[in-house]
Structures are given as C-alpha cells and as structure tokens.
Amino acid sequence: MRQNLLQKVFIFTFVIIATWSCEKDDICATSTPTTPHLIILFNDINAPDAAKNARRLSVRGFDANNVEISEQIIANIDTDSIALPLRFEGETPTTSRFILEKDTDFFLDDDPLTNSNIDIITVNYTPEFVYVSQACGYKSIFTNLSISVEPDADNWIFNSEVLNITVENETQAHIILRH
Amino acid sequence: MKHKHTSYCVISFMLLMFVSLTSVSQNNTITEQDTITYKQKYGLRLGIDISKPIRSFLDEDYTGLEINGDYRLTKRIYLAGELGTEELTNTTEYLDVTTKGSYFKAGVDYNFYRNWLDMENMIYGGFRVGVSAFSQTLNGFTVYNTDQYYEAPFTSTESQEFNGLSAIWAEMIIGMKVEVLNNIYVGLNAQLKGRITEDKPENFGNLFIPGFNKVFDSGRFGIGFGYNVSYLIPIYNKDKKVVLGQE
Numbered sequence: 001m002r003q004n005l006l007q008k009v010f011i012f013t014f015v016i017i018a019t020w021s022c023e024k025d026d027i028c029a030t031s032t033p034t035t036p037h038l039i040i041l042f043n044d045i046n047a048p049d050a051a052k053n054a055r056r057l058s059v060r061g062f063d064a065n066n067v068e069i070s071e072q073i074i075a076n077i078d079t080d081s082i083a084l085p086l087r088f089e090g091e092t093p094t095t096s097r098f099i100l101e102k103d104t105d106f107f108l109d110d111d112p113l114t115n116s117n118i119d120i121i122t123v124n125y126t127p128e129f130v131y132v133s134q135a136c137g138y139k140s141i142f143t144n145l146s147i148s149v150e151p152d153a154d155n156w157i158f159n160s161e162v163l164n165i166t167v168e169n170e171t172q173a174h175i176i177l178r179h
Numbered sequence: 180m181k182h183k184h185t186s187y188c189v190i191s192f193m194l195l196m197f198v199s200l201t202s203v204s205q206n207n208t209i210t211e212q213d214t215i216t217y218k219q220k221y222g223l224r225l226g227i228d229i230s231k232p233i234r235s236f237l238d239e240d241y242t243g244l245e246i247n248g249d250y251r252l253t254k255r256i257y258l259a260g261e262l263g264t265e266e267l268t269n270t271t272e273y274l275d276v277t278t279k280g281s282y283f284k285a286g287v288d289y290n291f292y293r294n295w296l297d298m299e300n301m302i303y304g305g306f307r308v309g310v311s312a313f314s315q316t317l318n319g320f321t322v323y324n325t326d327q328y329y330e331a332p333f334t335s336t337e338s339q340e341f342n343g344l345s346a347i348w349a350e351m352i353i354g355m356k357v358e359v360l361n362n363i364y365v366g367l368n369a370q371l372k373g374r375i376t377e378d379k380p381e382n383f384g385n386l387f388i389p390g391f392n393k394v395f396d397s398g399r400f401g402i403g404f405g406y407n408v409s410y411l412i413p414i415y416n417k418d419k420k421v422v423l424g425q426e
Binding site for chain 1: 271272273274320322323324325328329330333335383394
C-alpha cells in the first residue's frame with residue numbers, strides 16, 4: 001500500500017512539474033518609462049512665463065539623410081506643448097531637425113493671400129543608452145541638449161530656452177519656445 | 180515489489196503468531212526476541228541531474244551539467260550538495276545575452292518518509308546555500324522606443340562582456356528519491372530560491388544566474404526543478420530494530 005502511494009505521489013509530482021511552464025510573459029509594461037520624447041512648451045514672447053497656443057501647428061521631421069519626412073508628428077492643431085521623437089544611431093552627438101508650421105489651415109485653404117509660416121528648429125544632443133529591465137532592454141536618454149531656430153525672413157518663433165539639458169523623462173518640459 | 184509484499188505478509192503473520200504466543204505467557208516486558216533487525220545502508224549517494232544534459236541536447240541555446248550527492252548522517256538527516264555548470268543564451272526582441280558560469284550548493288535534507296523494513300526511499304525537505312560565479316556577454320541589443328516615427332529602431336551589435344560576477348542565494352528544496360534498482364535511485368525535486376546578494380553589471384542586469392535560473396525583475400525569488408539519477412555507494416550498515424507490534 002505505502003509503496004503504491006509513493007509511486008502515485010511520484011507520478012503526480014512529475015506530471016505537475018513537467019506541465020508547469022514557468023516562463024512569465026516578458027512584456028515591457030507601457031507604464032515603464034523608456035526612450036523619452038523631447039517636450040517643448042510654447043510661451044508668450046510678451047509674457048515669458050505664460051503659455052500661449054501655437055495656432056494650427058503641424059510638425060514634421062527629417063530622416064537620416066536630412067530629407068523631410070512627409071508623415072506629420074503633429075497635424076494642424078492648436079497646442080501649447082508638443083512631444084517630439086529624437087533620432088539616434090549610436091551614442092555619438094546627433095542632430096534632429098523639425099519643421100514647425102504655424103497656421104497650417106492658411107496653407108490648406110484656397111485663399112492665395114494667406115499662407116502658413118514655417119520655422120525650422122535644430123536640436124543637438126548626445127544619446128546615452130541606459131538599461132531598464134529584461135522586458136524593455138535599453139532605452140536612450142539624451143544629454144547635452146541644445147536648440148536653435150534657423151533664421152529666415154519671417155520667423156514666428158522669437159526665442160528659445162533650454163530648461164533641462166538632459167532629456168531623461170517626459171514628466172517635465174525640456175525646452176521653451178516663445179512666440 | 181510483489182515479493183516484498185508477500186514477505187511482509189509472511190513476516191507479519193509470523194510476528195502475529197509470536198505475539199499471540201508471548202501474550203499467552205503474560206510477559207509485558209520487551210525482550211531481545213521481540214525485535215527484528217534490518218540492515219540500513221549508510222553511504223555516499225552520487226548522481227547527475229538528467230534534465231540538464233537532455234535540455235542541452237534539445238535546446239541549442241543551453242548547455243548544462245550538474246553532479247549532486249548526499250551523505251547520510253543519521254536515520255533521517257543527510258548532508259547534500261550540488262555542483263554544476265550552465266551556459267544559456269537568452270534572445271528577446273530587445274536583448275541578446277549569453278550567461279556562463281558554475282555554481283555550488285550545500286545544505287541538509289531531512290527525510291520525512293517513514294520507510295518500512297529495509298527500504299530507503301525518501302520524501303524530503305531541505306535547505307541549501309548556493310553560490311555562483313559567472314559572466315554575462317551582451318551580444319547585442321535594440322533600443323526600446325515606443326515612437327516609430329523614424330526608420331527601424333537602433334540596434335547595437337557590439338559585444339560587451341561582464342566578467343567576475345557572483346551571486347549568493349538560499350533555497351528550500353522538496354523532493355523525493357526512490358530506489359528503482361539495487362542502490363540506484365531516481366528522484367525529482369523543486370526548489371524555491373531567494374537571492375541574498377548579487378553583482379549587477381554596470382548599466383545592465385542579470386537575466387540568468389547559473390544554479391539560480393531565471394532572474395525575475397519583480398523580485399529576489401526564483402524557482403528550479405531537478406530530475407536526478409543517482410547511485411548509492413554503501414559505506415557501512417546500521418541495524419534498524421523493529422519492535423514487535425510497533426511497526
């Protein structure tokens with residue numbers, strides 16, 4: 001009897017162990033902070049600390065060959081803050097350029113007398129890869145952040161300020177543009 | 180097994196007759212004649228964890244071997260230990276890592292199973308302290324980026340090696356060992372582990388620790404299973420006395 005019981009326990013345990021898959025699903029949770037966006041705020045040039053909507057704003061980026069990407073990051077909305085993806089191909093100093101097009105609706109309408117206003121900003125930074133977890137692997141943060149607005153005949157962005165020279169998270173803004 | 184049952188019946192029957200005889204004589208004290216003596220083997224049991232070579236054969240990302248042994252100290256207590264080596268390559272969408280190293284575990288097993296007659300099977304619980312020395316090689320990684328605006332996310336294929344890592348953990352083990360042939364045992368066990376210390380490589384983490392198995396990001400606990408085949412080298416015998424009527 002006891003020997004029988006022993007055999008039963010043995011077989012039972014064997015089956016339990018053999019069928020128990022202990023591989024937990026390793027999925028990177030969306031709540032985990034990974035590679036951050038660059039957060040830009042728009043403030044009023046006349047009241048430097050007050051937010052001011054950029055009217056009908058559209059934003060596009062450039063690819064590695066500095067060719068404009070037709071897909072929009074932001075498409076024709078009124079907003080006082082934007083989140084932009086930064087390009088990286090290693091841990092060497094990198095530049096991302098963005099087209100910030102204000103009054104997009106004036107470009108889209110049929111009126112030849114009104115048009116949108118395009119400004120291009122240049123963002124320089126150094127990507128740094130930081131280990132997050134098994135599921136998420138590495139994220140990139142960005143250090144030594146700097147920004148400039150490319151001058152043209154009719155800039156709508158008058159002034160820029162770097163609030164945080166390190167882009168580490170998305171909880172606070174990194175850059176203020178005043179217009 | 181069958182003839183053991185039979186012999187048990189015969190012996191019990193004889194004992195029963197003996198008991199009835201002695202009871203007739205109204206003798207309440209236990210004398211030498213009231214006990215039956217069995218030989219109990221004491222010795223060193225050596226084996227391997229067969230799941231590791233089998234996995235090495237089936238899974239090209241894994242190679243491992245473990246030698247285990249126990250030494251019977253008393254009727255129920257065994258000194259036990261494991262010595263092994265493992266290599267595992269872990270590839271996910273974002274990481275490609277090879278961990279390589281060896282481990283040693285030592286502790287004590289306690290046999291809960293009350294064997295009858297001359298059998299020496301085990302259902303046991305025990306504890307171990309484990310230590311592992313290992314290295315991790317990051318073969319490559321893809322930076323995690325939720326934003327897919329630009330081309331494919333950046334992938335690094337530069338190999339980085341993190342050497343001289345170590346970890347210490349404690350584990351509780353439960354298992355069983357059954358004698359299938361004379362002196363040959365098969366066993367299985369489950370281990371619950373808790374990390375005490377671990378060297379974390381700089382700007383990286385341990386995904387796997389030899390002997391400890393998978394490292395969970397969520398905590399210090401780990402699990403493991405073993406399937407053993409072992410051979411008992413009998414060193415000496417001890418008599419086990421079975422008192423009549425008290426089996």
